[in-house]
Amino acid sequence: MPLEFLLILVIGGISAIAVILHLTGRSHRAVLLPEDARAAWHRHFPDDMIVDVTVAHDGHAALVETEQGPGLLWSFGADTVGRHLRDFDLLDHPQGLRVLFHDFTAPQVTLHLSPDERRDWQARMTPR
Amino acid sequence: MTETLSFPDPTQLAVPFFIAAILIEFLWIAMKKRGGRYETRDAVTSLVMGAGSVAEGILLGFIAWGFLMVLWDLTPLDLGTSVWALVACFVLDDLRYYWVHRFGHRIRWVWASHVNHHSSQHYNLTTALRQTWTGTFTFMMVVKAPLVLLGFHPALVLFAGGLNLIYQFWIHTEAIGKLPGWFEAVMNTPSHHRVHHGRNPRYLDCNYAGVFIVWDRMFGTFVPEQEDEKVDYGLVHNLGTFNPLRVAFHEWLGIWRDITQPGLTLRQRLAYAFAPPGYSHDGSRETSAQIKARHLARHPQDRGTPGFTDRPPGPAQGLRS
Ligand SMILES: [Zn+2]
Ligand SMILES: [Zn+2]
Numbered sequence: 163m164p165l166e167f168l169l170i171l172v173i174g175g176i177s178a179i180a181v182i183l184h185l186t187g188r189s190h191r192a193v194l195l196p197e198d199a200r201a202a203w204h205r206h207f208p209d210d211m212i213v214d215v216t217v218a219h220d221g222h223a224a225l226v227e228t229e230q231g232p233g234l235l236w237s238f239g240a241d242t243v244g245r246h247l248r249d250f251d252l253l254d255h256p257q258g259l260r261v262l263f264h265d266f267t268a269p270q271v272t273l274h275l276s277p278d279e280r281r282d283w284q285a286r287m288t289p290r
Numbered sequence: 291m292t293e294t295l296s297f298p299d300p301t302q303l304a305v306p307f308f309i310a311a312i313l314i315e316f317l318w319i320a321m322k323k324r325g326g327r328y329e330t331r332d333a334v335t336s337l338v339m340g341a342g343s344v345a346e347g348i349l350l351g352f353i354a355w356g357f358l359m360v361l362w363d364l365t366p367l368d369l370g371t372s373v374w375a376l377v378a379c380f381v382l383d384d385l386r387y388y389w390v391h392r393f394g395h396r397i398r399w400v401w402a403s404h405v406n407h408h409s410s411q412h413y414n415l416t417t418a419l420r421q422t423w424t425g426t427f428t429f430m431m432v433v434k435a436p437l438v439l440l441g442f443h444p445a446l447v448l449f450a451g452g453l454n455l456i457y458q459f460w461i462h463t464e465a466i467g468k469l470p471g472w473f474e475a476v477m478n479t480p481s482h483h484r485v486h487h488g489r490n491p492r493y494l495d496c497n498y499a500g501v502f503i504v505w506d507r508m509f510g511t512f513v514p515e516q517e518d519e520k521v522d523y524g525l526v527h528n529l530g531t532f533n534p535l536r537v538a539f540h541e542w543l544g545i546w547r548d549i550t551q552p553g554l555t556l557r558q559r560l561a562y563a564f565a566p567p568g569y570s571h572d573g574s575r576e577t578s579a580q581i582k583a584r585h586l587a588r589h590p591q592d593r594g595t596p597g598f599t600d601r602p603p604g605p606a607q608g609l610r611s
Contacts (some may be wrong), residue, residue: 163302165348172344175309176337179416180330182313186320189330205522209584236530239329241411243530267540268530 191222191237199224199242203235206244216283218258220274225283232287234261236271243268247287259284295371295445300452302344308459312415318465319414325465326414331532333416338534339406340419346426354431358444367441376450379442380501383450386437387500390430392511395495395578400428401567402541409537411524413487418462421455423538454500458483468515478503481515488521489528491585492597494578513597526568526581541567 199215211229223236235244253260258275319326369375394404403424461483478499486497496513506512548562558571568577
């Protein structure tokens with residue numbers, strides 16, 4: 163197959179699929195309820211003992227207090243990803259906070275938080 | 291046989307078929323409202339990984355090709371290019387695939403290349419195309435050496451490998467349940483391969499087959515899909531990025547960071563590269579065996595059920611059918 167033709171086919175195919183998925187609502191991020199967040203955390207970390215779960219008002223992130231330490235769960239496309247809050251930096255963001263994990267597989271998360279939430283989360287995320 | 295023997299690259303020719311099949315699967319799911327899930331960024335990442343993998347083949351394919359051609363010049367055997375030679379080559383190459391795939395899950399160096407295929411939390415036809423960019427660096431082309439030395443021309447071997455990957459495309463779907471018993475007994479199917487993509491402790495490290503599931507049954511790595519345990523797709527530690535560069539290279543970077551950390555013995559450094567994924571010198575991570583053991587500690591009733599049948603090595607193991 164000529165390379166130009168292959169290239170056009172690949173770029174055209176990927177673009178077409180992306181547009182169709184987006185227009186049919188497949189880009190929506192997971193919205194979490196507290197019980198979803200609990201189940202999702204246990205899915206990622208089955209051995210953690212969850213003490214408390216706080217879901218952000220937009221439903222796209224949850225602060226999870228566990229006996230193993232605090233963790234952050236967030237919407238990742240239609241699914242979720244979680245990381246323990248061990249090795250990270252916290253930055254201010256106009257809409258809330260930005261978490262920079264020192265983790266090549268989960269570099270950063272932007273949290274959309276109300277001013278009250280932001281104060282609360284910042285206090286609870288900062289290592290004591 | 292002539293040195294200029296060439297076969298078409300089946301994976302490139304299949305691209306239009308891949309695109310059409312993805313659209314059909316998506317429409318089917320959208321209409322029936324069951325049989326799988328699609329997510330935009332997940333699908334795009336998978337497709338870009340697939341395109342990158344084809345590009346890697348075009349750019350670096352000459353390395354494996356050159357290696358196999360050296361062996362071809364050495365071997366006195368030539369099985370020709372008859373239909374029977376192709377059939378024999380296809381079957382033996384599938385056995386080759388089984389072992390390369392098994393190494394891909396049991397040796398971190400090879401896992402670093404293969405991990406990206408398992409990095410989606412979705413399971414649909416786009417997941418099939420989430421292929422490695424770094425296969426050449428695993429040096430797993432050496433497992434093709436016996437085929438060439440037996441007298442299969444490298445072009446035939448690569449053609450068989452391409453057909454194998456194309457076969458595996460259609461089994462990456464939740465739209466097909468279980469197929470007739472005889473088919474599930476012999477062939478790799480959507481049901482068997484769903485299990486292979488599971489991160490459930492029960493489903494770790496099983497069903498390595500490409501085309502014929504009989505290899506897993508023969509070598510004791512077969513686990514059937516359980517009615518009462520839905521497959522949870524993805525990695526034990528799921529990725530928090532859709533960036534194809536991170537998806538492609540994260541485990542290689544992990545190996546580099548691990549083997550270069552200060553204060554390790556040479557043996558520990560080698561283990562970080564070549565031991566099973568999850569090895570750590572200080573016990574801070576878990577291998578699949580440890581994950582299964584921990585699961586059994588919490589759920590002792592699962593001991594002896596599929597995926598949890600490992601017995602201590604003994605004479606009984608040789609009698610296992
Ligand atoms: Zn695999
Ligand atoms: Zn697969």
